[in-house]
Amino acid sequence: xxxxxxxxxxxxxxxxxxxxxxxxxxxxxxxxxxxxxxxxxxxxxxxxxxxxxxxxxxxxxxxxxxxxxxxxxxxxxxxxxxxxxxxxxxxxxxxxxxxxxxxxxxxxxxxxxxxxxxxxxxxxxxxxxxxxxxxxxxxxxxxxxxxxxxxxxxxxxxxxxxxxxxxxxxxxxxxxxxxxxxxxxxxxxxxxxxxxxxxxxxxxxxxxxxxxxxxxxxxxxxxxxxxxxxxxxxxxxxxxxxxxxxxxxxxxxxxxxxxxxxxxxxxxxxxxxx
Numbered sequence: 001x002x003x004x005x006x007x008x009x010x011x012x013x014x015x016x017x018x019x020x021x022x023x024x025x026x027x028x029x030x031x032x033x034x035x036x037x038x039x040x041x042x043x044x045x046x047x048x049x050x051x052x053x054x055x056x057x058x059x060x061x062x063x064x065x066x067x068x069x070x071x072x073x074x075x076x077x078x079x080x081x082x083x084x085x086x087x088x089x090x091x092x093x094x095x096x097x098x099x100x101x102x103x104x105x106x107x108x109x110x111x112x113x114x115x116x117x118x119x120x121x122x123x124x125x126x127x128x129x130x131x132x133x134x135x136x137x138x139x140x141x142x143x144x145x146x147x148x149x150x151x152x153x154x155x156x157x158x159x160x161x162x163x164x165x166x167x168x169x170x171x172x173x174x175x176x177x178x179x180x181x182x183x184x185x186x187x188x189x190x191x192x193x194x195x196x197x198x199x200x201x202x203x204x205x206x207x208x209x210x211x212x213x214x215x216x217x218x219x220x221x222x223x224x225x226x227x228x229x230x231x232x233x234x235x236x237x238x239x240x241x242x243x244x245x246x247x248x249x250x251x252x253x254x255x256x257x258x259x260x261x262x263x264x265x266x267x268x269x270x271x272x273x274x
Contacts, residue, residue: 029056029091030056030057030090030091030106030187030188030217030218031053031054031055031056031090031091031092031218032053032054032077032088032089032090032188032218032220033052033053033054033088033089033092034050034051034052034053034073034086034088035051035086035087035088035089036049036050036051036085036086036087037049037050037051037076037083037085037086037087037088038050038083038084038085038086039072039076039081039083039084040084041072041081045241046069046072046241047069047072047073047076047083047241048240048241048242049086049242050073050086050241050242050243051243052234052236052243052246054218054220054234055218055233056187056218057216057217057218058218058219058233058234059214059219059220059221059231059232059233059234060219060220060221060232060233060234060235060236061221061223061228061229061232061234061235061236062074062220062221062222062223062235062236062238063222063223063224063229063235063236063237063238063259063262064237064238064239064258065239068238068239068240068241069238069240069241070192070222070238071192071222072241073238074109074190074192074220074222076088077095077107077190077220078103078104078107078109078190079095079096079100079103082096090103090106090188105186106186106187106188107186107188107189107190108128108181108184108185108186108188108189108190108213109181109189109190109191109192110174110177110178110181110189110190110191110192110210110213111177111192111193112192112193114165114170114173114174114176114177115164115165116161116164116165116168116173116176116177117161117163118160118161118162118163119160119161120155120157120158120159120160120161121150121153121156121157121158121159121161121176122134122137122157122158124161124165124176124180125137125140125141125157125176125179125180125183126183127180128140128179128180128181128182128183128184129183129184129185132183136183137157137179137183138157140179140180140182140183141157141176141179143179143182143209143212143213144175144176144178144179144182144209144212144213145175145205145206145208145209146172146175146176146178146179146209149172149175169202170202171199171201171202171203171205171206172202174202174206175202175205175206175209178206178209178210178212178213179209181213182209182212182213186217187217187218188217188218188219188220189213189214189217189218189219189220190220190221191210191214191219191220191221191222192222193222193224226263226266226267229249229263230249231249232248232249233248234246234247234248235247235248235249235252235259237252237257237258237259237262239258244257244258245257245258245259249263
């Protein structure tokens with residue numbers, strides 16, 4: 001399942017009902033294409049004629065100022081909303097032609113704000129794949145760097161979580177959400193500011209978990225960390241809902257523009273040399 005936040009759930013509840021007349025289709029390759037995509041929200045156009053492709057098993061970092069439409073692109077791929085015109089395709093198939101269950105089976109998303117259920121840790125991880133065995137749950141937890149802290153709790157995997165997981169730290173909740181995504185094993189991964197607002201110790205553990213989650217996957221990252229951005233196969237720079245630059249780090253850093261300015265500011269604050 002998609003790891004949604006309270007805000008995401010409220011957005012979906014208040015959104016227009018989606019047409020669910022798609023088919024259960026077999027998707028062989030997870031290449032993604034946004035073609036002439038436009039989207040408006042509350043009578044304001046927030047995505048403007050967006051075109052890009054993400055080849056199977058590559059990484060794409062999306063950067064841009066706050067409010068530029070980064071998360072909106074991910075929400076459109078997840079069909080939290082339907083686009084005004086254009087199309088979004090996976091393996092050449094318009095996502096509107098798929099059932100939502102087919103689409104959701106192909107994507108795991110990890111958001112900055114994690115929603116956990118008032119249930120055991122085991123069941124919260126199991127939500128990613130209800131048919132998984134206990135051994136598979138533990139393996140996913142180990143890959144997500146959360147097995148050790150789970151076992152340090154008096155009830156281990158049977159520890160009951162408060163609503164929203166309030167009895168865990170932010171980093172612990174994030175690692176459980178990544179374990180859930182690892183267990184689901186979807187071929188497309190969306191990471192929306194997954195390491196933002198996390199202390200350095202937890203950030204290192206979460207990055208290790210993300211690396212495990214991302215192996216052999218098609219990855220879309222709403223990025224803010226220099227290392228993530230520089231290592232992406234493709235970087236998309238958004239501003240006011242439009243793509244203003246697109247390419248690899250080596251290509252974009254040589255061109256005057258928002259990306260070059262963004263990286264120089266980030267590098268200076270981090271003490272990096274380009």
